[in-house]
Amino acid sequence: MQRPSSAPSYLWALAPLYTCGFGTPLTMLYAALRRRSAWYGAASAGYATAIGTWIYLAEAYDEAEAPFLVSLAMVLGMLGPWLVGTVHSLTVRKQVFDDLLPDSSANEQAVAFVQHRRALREQARELAQRDPVLARELRIGRPDLPRQYDDGGLVDVNRAPASVIAGLPGLTPALAEQIVRVRDQVGGFVSAEDVSAAASLPPNLTADLAEYGIYLP
Numbered sequence: 001m002q003r004p005s006s007a008p009s010y011l012w013a014l015a016p017l018y019t020c021g022f023g024t025p026l027t028m029l030y031a032a033l034r035r036r037s038a039w040y041g042a043a044s045a046g047y048a049t050a051i052g053t054w055i056y057l058a059e060a061y062d063e064a065e066a067p068f069l070v071s072l073a074m075v076l077g078m079l080g081p082w083l084v085g086t087v088h089s090l091t092v093r094k095q096v097f098d099d100l101l102p103d104s105s106a107n108e109q110a111v112a113f114v115q116h117r118r119a120l121r122e123q124a125r126e127l128a129q130r131d132p133v134l135a136r137e138l139r140i141g142r143p144d145l146p147r148q149y150d151d152g153g154l155v156d157v158n159r160a161p162a163s164v165i166a167g168l169p170g171l172t173p174a175l176a177e178q179i180v181r182v183r184d185q186v187g188g189f190v191s192a193e194d195v196s197a198a199a200s201l202p203p204n205l206t207a208d209l210a211e212y213g214i215y216l217p
Contacts, residue, residue: 009097013089021082022051027089031096040096043088047081054078120152125214132216141214154214157195158188169208175201189215 016024028044054077057070128135139147141156144164155164157179166176182199189195192209
């Protein structure tokens with residue numbers, strides 16, 4: 001599916017800039033109605049008040065020199081809705097138009113999480129290959145035991161109980177019990193292919209055993 005464009009949100013957010021601030025109350029009023037927000041409504045009223053104050057004072061002191069505080073109020077009434085309003089609109093743009101902006105963050109986070117878990121499994125395997133004793137002390141592949149090391153979801157097929165092995169993709173409690181029985185007979189496995197052959201598992205399980213299984217000596 002084609003992602004929705006974010007152009008309307010930028011057109012809205014820049015309205016205070018290209019209208020010299022006069023459009024700011026309307027942009028905030030639109031935000032208030034769109035999000036049913038009292039805060040945006042108050043902002044709209046505030047910007048409208050600033051513009052009205054500026055216009056009133058400019059007319060009142062059209063031919064007379066305005067006091068300093070009046071001049072300051074006029075400057076704030078002019079620049080506030082213009083510059084502050086532009087920054088304000090750009091800041092809240094995503095909140096106002098979140099349903100028009102690309103909504104891929106959830107999928108991206110899901111993919112990133114899975115990739116992170118895969119990287120953790122690879123790191124744990126590399127550690128176990130370098131130092132099997134340390135891997136056993138860290139309880140890599142033993143989610144049934146208390147531990148602090150995150151191995152990304154590995155299961156030590158040579159030591160984990162049948163209940164843990166049964167949690168691997170595609171495996172059933174009966175197949176896990178079968179793996180444990182063969183493991184006790186042969187003394188352990190060296191790879192996913194070894195498990196599949198020795199325990200007479202369906203061939204389609206080998207890939208998942210290779211991805212999530214670890215075979216510590």
